[in-house]
Amino acid sequence: MSKRSLYFVNAPVDYLCIGAISLIVYAFLLVFQREPNSTLLTATVVLSILVNWPHFAATNYRLYHSKENMRQYPMTAFVVPLALLLMVALAFRWPVAAAPILVQLYVFWSPYHYSGQSVGISMLYAKRAGIPFGKTEQWALKGFIFGTFMSSFALRASKPGQGLFYDIPFPSLNLPPHVALTIHVLMWICAAVFLILIGRWCYREKRILPPIILLPAVAQYFWFVKAMDLNSFIELVPFFHGMQYLLIAWAMQLKEKMDEQHIAPSWGYVRWESLRWMAINIAVGAFLFWLLPRVVESTEIAIGTAAAVVVSAVQIHHFFVDGVIWKLKNPKVGEPLLVNIDEMAKVSA
Amino acid sequence: MKKWLCCAIFILGLWHHPAEAQAPIKLARERIVLHTSLGDIVLALYFELAPAHAQQIAQLSYTGTYDSTWVNYIEPGQFFAFSPPQDRYKPLSPAQQSHIKPLPLLPSALLNERGTVSIVSQNTNPHNPQHSLIIVTGRATTLDGKATIIGHVERGHEVMDRIEKIPTDKQGVPLQDIQIIKTEVINFSDQLKFAHDEYTLSTAEYLSVLNTDPWLNFFGGIFLLGILTFVLGRKIGAYWLAPMGLLIALVAGYGLFIWINPRAGGIKQLSYVGFFGMLALYRLMGFFEQPRKRQT
Numbered sequence: 001m002s003k004r005s006l007y008f009v010n011a012p013v014d015y016l017c018i019g020a021i022s023l024i025v026y027a028f029l030l031v032f033q034r035e036p037n038s039t040l041l042t043a044t045v046v047l048s049i050l051v052n053w054p055h056f057a058a059t060n061y062r063l064y065h066s067k068e069n070m071r072q073y074p075m076t077a078f079v080v081p082l083a084l085l086l087m088v089a090l091a092f093r094w095p096v097a098a099a100p101i102l103v104q105l106y107v108f109w110s111p112y113h114y115s116g117q118s119v120g121i122s123m124l125y126a127k128r129a130g131i132p133f134g135k136t137e138q139w140a141l142k143g144f145i146f147g148t149f150m151s152s153f154a155l156r157a158s159k160p161g162q163g164l165f166y167d168i169p170f171p172s173l174n175l176p177p178h179v180a181l182t183i184h185v186l187m188w189i190c191a192a193v194f195l196i197l198i199g200r201w202c203y204r205e206k207r208i209l210p211p212i213i214l215l216p217a218v219a220q221y222f223w224f225v226k227a228m229d230l231n232s233f234i235e236l237v238p239f240f241h242g243m244q245y246l247l248i249a250w251a252m253q254l255k256e257k258m259d260e261q262h263i264a265p266s267w268g269y270v271r272w273e274s275l276r277w278m279a280i281n282i283a284v285g286a287f288l289f290w291l292l293p294r295v296v297e298s299t300e301i302a303i304g305t306a307a308a309v310v311v312s313a314v315q316i317h318h319f320f321v322d323g324v325i326w327k328l329k330n331p332k333v334g335e336p337l338l339v340n341i342d343e344m345a346k347v348s349a
Numbered sequence: 350m351k352k353w354l355c356c357a358i359f360i361l362g363l364w365h366h367p368a369e370a371q372a373p374i375k376l377a378r379e380r381i382v383l384h385t386s387l388g389d390i391v392l393a394l395y396f397e398l399a400p401a402h403a404q405q406i407a408q409l410s411y412t413g414t415y416d417s418t419w420v421n422y423i424e425p426g427q428f429f430a431f432s433p434p435q436d437r438y439k440p441l442s443p444a445q446q447s448h449i450k451p452l453p454l455l456p457s458a459l460l461n462e463r464g465t466v467s468i469v470s471q472n473t474n475p476h477n478p479q480h481s482l483i484i485v486t487g488r489a490t491t492l493d494g495k496a497t498i499i500g501h502v503e504r505g506h507e508v509m510d511r512i513e514k515i516p517t518d519k520q521g522v523p524l525q526d527i528q529i530i531k532t533e534v535i536n537f538s539d540q541l542k543f544a545h546d547e548y549t550l551s552t553a554e555y556l557s558v559l560n561t562d563p564w565l566n567f568f569g570g571i572f573l574l575g576i577l578t579f580v581l582g583r584k585i586g587a588y589w590l591a592p593m594g595l596l597i598a599l600v601a602g603y604g605l606f607i608w609i610n611p612r613a614g615g616i617k618q619l620s621y622v623g624f625f626g627m628l629a630l631y632r633l634m635g636f637f638e639q640p641r642k643r644q645t
Contacts, residue, residue: 072640075592080637083596087603096379096407101607105627112631150628157624167412167444171536171610173620302447304412319631324638332640 005340006128006210008251017247018121018212019219022240026222029232036232047239053285054278055242056314058249059321060288061280069325076324084313091309092301099309100170106312107165111149111224113319114241118145118216121244123328124337125213131201140194145217147187148224154180155228165312167304216244248337253277254344255336267345288314377403380503381410382533383482386526387512390484390505392466395498399455402468402499405448409434409480410532414445418482420527423517427489428461430469431529433481438528449480455497461489464506467496486513568604575601579636592638602630 007014033040063069063077070077091099119142126133133141156163157173158180164170198209223240227233254273263269289311296306328334377396382389394403409415415431417438423429434441434449441449452468461467465485483496486509502509515523575598582590609623 073638074641075589075596075638079592079596083600086600090603096377096404096411098603098607101603101610104610105603105606108627109631112628116635154624157620167448169411169534173610173623175620175624176617179621179624300450302408302444304444304447305408320634320637323635327640330640 004128004338005342006125006212007340008247009341011212014247015212015215017243018125019215019240019244021243022219022236023222025236025240026227026230026233029230033232034230036235040232040235044235044239047236047242048289049286050282051242051246052238053289054281055245055249055285056288056318057281057284058246058253058277059318059325060284061277062249062253062325063321073324076321080317080320084317088309088313092305095168095305099168099305102312103165103168103308104163104170106315107163107170108153109316109319111153112146113322114223114237115146115149115220116323117241117244118220120326120328121216121248122213124248125210127328127334128338129210129213131207131209131213134197137194137197137201140190140197141217143190144187144194145220147183147190148217148220151180151184151187152224152228154183166308167302168308250274250277251339251341252333252336254341255339258344259336265344265346270341270345376500377407378536379407380535381407381500382535383415383505383529384531384533385508385512386528386530388505388508390508391503392500393503394466394500398457398459399497399499402452402455402497405450405452405480406468406482406499407534408448409445411534412445412448413532414441414448415482415529415532418529420512420515420523421481422521423513423515423523424489424491424521425513425517426487428467428483428485428487428492429512429523430484431482433469435480452480452497454495456494457498459498461485461492461496461498463487464502464509465489465498466500466502467492467498469496484509484512486510564604565608568601568608571601572598572605575599579633588641591636595634595637599630599634602626 036044063073087102091102122141122145123133123138154175155177157175158177159172163172201207202209219240223237227237254270257263257273258265258269292314293303293307293310296310297303326333328337377394379394381392381394383392394407396403414434415437418431418434418436419438420429421432421436434445459465463485467483467485469481469483483492484502485492512523512527515525515527517523575594575596578594578597579591580594581587582592582594606623606627609619609626
């Protein structure tokens with residue numbers, strides 16, 4: 001039996017998608033462009049259409065493309081959208097009172113979701129590397145990753161004034177500043193505990209931890225803590241998150257379809273299925289984020305309000321679906337995620 | 350004896366105070382602050398009396414649509430009016446433009462008395478196209494039945510008087526430029542901070558607000574029901590029950606946050622509940638649904 005590869009594609013591609021590209025861009029923007037300019041904003045829009053919107057669409061595709069999946073998760077597939085429709089209706093009925101809170105729920109949920117994904121990716125690479133994380137290691141890693149977002153958001157919530165998403169302002173919670181400081185200290189304690197435990201494991205096993213396992217945590221630290229005053233970089237964080245997601249969802253799609261339809265491995269299959277899948281996701285993404293707000297606008301709701309509410313609801317739906325369909329403990333999810341591109345592209349000799 | 354008589358008259362006076370006889374007008378929780386070039390004016394809106402109008406004015410204020418509008422007419426002893434947003438100095442953005450929707454004239458039993466805030470609605474005054482804000486400085490009989498009353502001036506009466514005294518030409522156009530530099534919508538929590546300058550609300554007063562609010566009790570009750578349903582569903586292994594409980598908790602949690610978040614700035618404990626409550630809600634939703642086992 002050949003040794004399983006650590007990477008989905010290969011080291012450079014996996015490193016770039018999982019977080020290295022964000023670190024390179026961070027360094028570049030820190031030196032050359034600290035504030036967003038028109039070029040950067042145009043690039044952000046293009047990247048949203050090509051990466052960020054499709055990443056939301058990929059979730060919907062995964063849940064809704066087969067009856068089997070919908071039967072497996074009927075509540076998520078059918079009841080969650082109804083509950084969200086109710087919340088959207090409340091937001092449109094009371095745009096001053098209810099819409100800002102829907103937006104705030106999304107704005108806070110989003111980095112929480114990013115953190116969940118970063119933890120999941122670290123665990124996935126650890127599994128691929130055959131490194132068993134104990135409960136304490138897992139808790140310490142989660143503490144650090146969730147701490148990055150919680151400390152920065154607590155800091156933001158401690159500043160007076162209002163945030164703004166499209167045309168919808170949402171209130172600050174006016175959290176006392178010591179909350180952010182406390183979370184920040186706890187975050188570093190978790191990092192220290194994790195590194196000590198991992199260092200001990202490396203020494204005992206005489207092995208080196210593959211850096212890609214730590215990369216999501218490092219990237220997350222830059223996204224939420226280091227980049228707090230680098231406005232040009234903040235604009236791109238959803239793109240980096242989308243890159244991580246698309247790599248894994250793409251590998252999963254190829255492997256699942258190949259197994260379900262008993263397709264023989266070939267580069268032709270990988271190429272055409274990748275193109276088909278990406279084209280669907282770009283189209284669905286454009287429907288969700290571009291067309292849907294405009295359909296709502298045609299009912300005489302201002303585009304700023306329509307976009308804010310619809311986009312918030314679409315993203316909350318994504319958080320739900322992701323939380324349900326990507327449980328690594330589920331063997332139907334965990335097993336295909338150990339795949340490498342060569343297994344699907346080359347017929348083994 | 351004189352002291353007792355004075356007290357009795359005072360109590361009787363309170364008893365028969367005309368304000369007691371009138372049904373109170375419910376005010377919106379938010380306040381609109383007009384930062385004018387002559388000082389700040391704080392407006393309280395009547396959300397129940399003119400809901401569509403008040404909502405649109407709040408929306409226009411949120412989006413800065415009234416910024417750089419200017420006083421275009423003064424009727425001494427009666428009122429002054431700001432220019433409609435379409436005539437403001439800074440051109441409107443397409444988003445701001447899209448918020449301006451026609452509003453019909455809404456008659457009410459209220460009169461245009463000092464401190465009243467009205468807006469000119471469709472086809473009521475050719476000189477003041479719609480959405481123009483009017484602040485009444487005296488008894489303005491000319492406006493009765495011609496402008497929709499949307500609220501009153503809560504603070505800044507002295508600024509109102511200062512504007513009214515600005516000399517005008519024969520057409521009533523002021524000879525000095527008076528602009529709204531910026532509009533701001535402040536929420537309940539900011540008002541509490543505002544109120545702290547004059548008096549301090551005790552913890553008991555805060556708690557009495559919490560205890561008596563029916564919406565808080567309603568959403569709190571539904572939220573607990575959702576959690577209990579979730580716990581019960583997991584305990585007895587009923588497939589639909591646990592996620593249904595979580596969805597009920599999510600919708601009720603949304604209702605709770607609508608109540609909590611705007612108040613959080615004024616009450617420290619509520620800001621903790623708002624922040625950690627949201628995190629707990631997200632964590633809870635992580636337990637949402639397990640894959641359904643196939644029926645054999």
